Amino acid sequence: xxxxxxxxxxxxxxxLRVTRPxxxxxxxxxxxxxxxxxxxxxxxxxxxxxxxxxxxxDSLHALTAAGVVRCIQPSGATARYETRxxxxxxHVVCRECGDIADVDCAVGEAACLTASDxxxxxxDEAEVTYWGLCPxxxxxxxxxxxx
Amino acid sequence: xxxxxxxxxxxxxxxLRVTRPxxxxxxxxxxxxxxxxxxxxxxxxxxxxxxxxxxxxDSLHALTAAGVVRCIQPSGATARYETRxxxxxxHVVCRECGDIADVDCAVGEAACLTASDxxxxxxDEAEVTYWGLCPxxxxxxxxxxxx
DNA sequence: CCGGTTTTCTTGAATGAGTCAAGACAAGCG
DNA sequence: CGCTTGTCTTGACTCATTCAAGAAAACCGG
Numbered sequence: 001x002x003x004x005x006x007x008x009x010x011x012x013x014x015x016l017r018v019t020r021p022x023x024x025x026x027x028x029x030x031x032x033x034x035x036x037x038x039x040x041x042x043x044x045x046x047x048x049x050x051x052x053x054x055x056x057x058d059s060l061h062a063l064t065a066a067g068v069v070r071c072i073q074p075s076g077a078t079a080r081y082e083t084r085x086x087x088x089x090x091h092v093v094c095r096e097c098g099d100i101a102d103v104d105c106a107v108g109e110a111a112c113l114t115a116s117d118x119x120x121x122x123x124d125e126a127e128v129t130y131w132g133l134c135p136x137x138x139x140x141x142x143x144x145x146x147x
Numbered sequence: 148x149x150x151x152x153x154x155x156x157x158x159x160x161x162x163l164r165v166t167r168p169x170x171x172x173x174x175x176x177x178x179x180x181x182x183x184x185x186x187x188x189x190x191x192x193x194x195x196x197x198x199x200x201x202x203x204x205d206s207l208h209a210l211t212a213a214g215v216v217r218c219i220q221p222s223g224a225t226a227r228y229e230t231r232x233x234x235x236x237x238h239v240v241c242r243e244c245g246d247i248a249d250v251d252c253a254v255g256e257a258a259c260l261t262a263s264d265x266x267x268x269x270x271d272e273a274e275v276t277y278w279g280l281c282p283x284x285x286x287x288x289x290x291x292x293x294x
Numbered sequence: 295c296c297g298g299t300t301t302t303c304t305t306g307a308a309t310g311a312g313t314c315a316a317g318a319c320a321a322g323c324g
Numbered sequence: 325c326g327c328t329t330g331t332c333t334t335g336a337c338t339c340a341t342t343c344a345a346g347a348a349a350a351c352c353g354g
Contacts, residue, residue: 017321019331034297037311050335062331069156073222078311092268101266121239123279131274134266164350166302184340199304204341209302225340 014066021051025059029069029083034091036078036098074100074129092129094134096141103130154182168198174204176216177257180229181238181247208266221247223277237274241281243288250277 003004007026011018026041027115029035035043041056048134063069074093084102090147091107133141153171156263158165168191175190176182182190188203206230208217214233220226221240227247237250 017330019321021332024158050333054313054334055332058331071222073220075218075220075226079222092265092270094268101267101268118192118277118279119237119252120282121241121248121277121279122285123239123277125278127276127278128275130265130268130270131272132265132268132270165303166350168303197304200340201305201342202303205302 010068014063016062016066016068016070019059020048021055022059022062024048024051024055025104026063026068029063029081031101033082034072034080035082036080038078040081072100072127081099087144090129092132092134093132095131096133096137099134099136101134103128149277154287157215161210161215163209163213163215166206167195168202169206169209171195171198172203173210173215175230176210176230180231180249181219181227183225183227185225219247221245237276239277239279239281241284243284246281246283248281250275270275 004023004027007023007030008018009023010026016022017025024044024047025040027039028107032039032043033037037053037060039058041051041053044046044051044056056129060071061068064071064081069083070085071079071081072091074091077093082102088104090101093099113124149252151170151174152176155165155168157173158169171191171194172187174194175187179186179190184200184207187207188198188200191198191203207216207218211218211228216228216230217232218226218228219238221238222247224240231249234251239248239250240246278287280286
């Protein structure tokens with residue numbers, strides 16, 4: 001479990017000031033990976049009912065800039081955040097409910113970064129998004145088809 | 148070159164009615180791959196000054212739903228559209244200027260669809276986004292560093 | 295070629311994620 | 325403990341995209 005002290009240490013290690021909103025945002029993200037700004041705001045307000053949405057946006061930006069959290073934004077969805085970073089993992093997104101799960105790199109870390117023809121671009125990251133159906137939605141769909 | 152007749156045939160083949168806005172949108176996308184809705188609107192209005200933005204959005208949705216165009220949305224950018232479809236290609240996005248270029252699949256078509264652990268998800272597509280710097284921005288940056 | 299049906303377009307307002315800006319406030323340093 | 329700097333509050337605002345109602349155009353059958 002990630003305790004408040006660990007969260008605080010993480011913030012200081014990243015060179016960030018330790019403030020209530022930031023601790024709450026990071027705690028919320030640890031408990032709810034892939035949450036969007038609105039969800040984070042809701043969770044944070046369970047503890048700090050009076051935080052402004054702006055403080056949450058600022059915290060998310062500061063944490064993202066410091067490399068403590070990562071921001072992903074699948075097509076058609078709002079920005080989502082996660083605390084699992086630096087391990088080159090990717091995501092599966094459910095086309096129906098938008099649920100997201102983590103997936104480790106399929107083909108080895110190096111291969112992901114190799115494009116066949118990079119058009120002169122200097123590539124520093126490869127982001128993979130798998131699209132499909134989560135178990136629940138797949139089940140719901142087949143039930144519908146059968147019935 | 149893609150002529151107006153070819154565009155029209157493409158629309159009919161997809162089961163879509165042929166209307167001026169749709170032809171203009173598809174023509175614009177053929178000429179400007181990876182354009183966003185605003186850019187498409189601007190290009191379309193060069194020919195049809197009075198189209199509503201709604202008509203453009205509707206056309207883009209209809210074309211996307213029919214599988215004639217594909218919609219991509221890199222993090223932090225608005226939705227972009229392209230007519231190159233069905234060939235499993237991916238994209239390089241410049242972190243600085245947002246420019247996008249096409250890239251063929253690096254590791255073979257099949258490998259892309261294989262996740263190491265899919266968490267029970269039924270995966271039907273793997274989307275890869277490479278992040279980096281386009282030649283122009285890379286040059287600008289190194290000039291800045293040297294000077 | 296013509297009316298009728300259905301889809302699409304126009305107009306105009308609304309939504310919602312995210313940003314901007316100014317001042318109040320708190321974190322961390324000495 | 326007090327100062328300086330970075331962060332939070334408040335509230336207005338932007339911009340992409342969507343919604344809704346009625347007008348107009350596309351296609352079908354005759």
